[in-house]
Amino acid sequence: MQEAIPLNWRKYPERYRLEGTxxxxxxxxxxxxxxxxxxxxxxxxxxxKQMPREGKIISYSKVKASHKDFKDETPYYVALIELKNGVTIFSQVVDSLDNEVEIGAEVEKVFRKLNDKKYGVIAYSHKFRVKK
Ligand SMILES: [Zn+2]
Incomplete structure (x- = not known):
């Protein structure tokens, strides 16, 4: 039954491959x-259509206080990213130094585990990192 499939799996192509329309x-x-x-x-x-894997930061914020589920990851960056096709998405920015995260910085998509503690399943999602 379609309804029995957890949301994470139904959303899989959209999240994992950054699939849009x-x-x-x-x-x-x-x-x-x-x-x-x-x-x-x-x-x-x-x-x-699969969205481009690259874009640039148009706005960002450093999160120092977060929900308890993400406490281990703080501080971390979230950013509004404009992809190469003009689509803007909101994403966490990982693997990047403080002085690399800035407006206009070129970023690329990476895969990261989302949160496997709470739901007992390993969910992956898109995240971005500043291109070296
Ligand atoms: Zn149209």
Whole structure:
């Protein structure tokens, strides 16, 4: 039964491969996935598309106090990232030094474990790191 599959697994392609949608009608990409193109409405022709693996930081924040589940990881960076196709996503920035995380810094996607303590399953998600 479809409903029995945990959300983590149903969201797998979207999270793991950074899969969004592309509208053939207007040429715009979207992430997260859309069911209807916001530009073209019912005239839009949507198809699955993998988002670019690279982008740049347009805004960021250093998190020093977080939810208890992420206490081991603090402090850490979160950033608004503009991908090469213009789509913006919110993501954690890992493996990067304080002086590397800045507005305009080029970043690339990496895979990281999300949180395996609470749910007993290992969930992976996209994260980004500053390109060396
Ligand atoms: Zn469209």
């Amino acid at each position: 592309h509208c053939e009608e207007c040429g715009q990409d979207f992430y997260p996935k859309k069911n209807i193109c916001p530009n073209c409405r019912r005239k839009g022709k949507l198809e699955d």
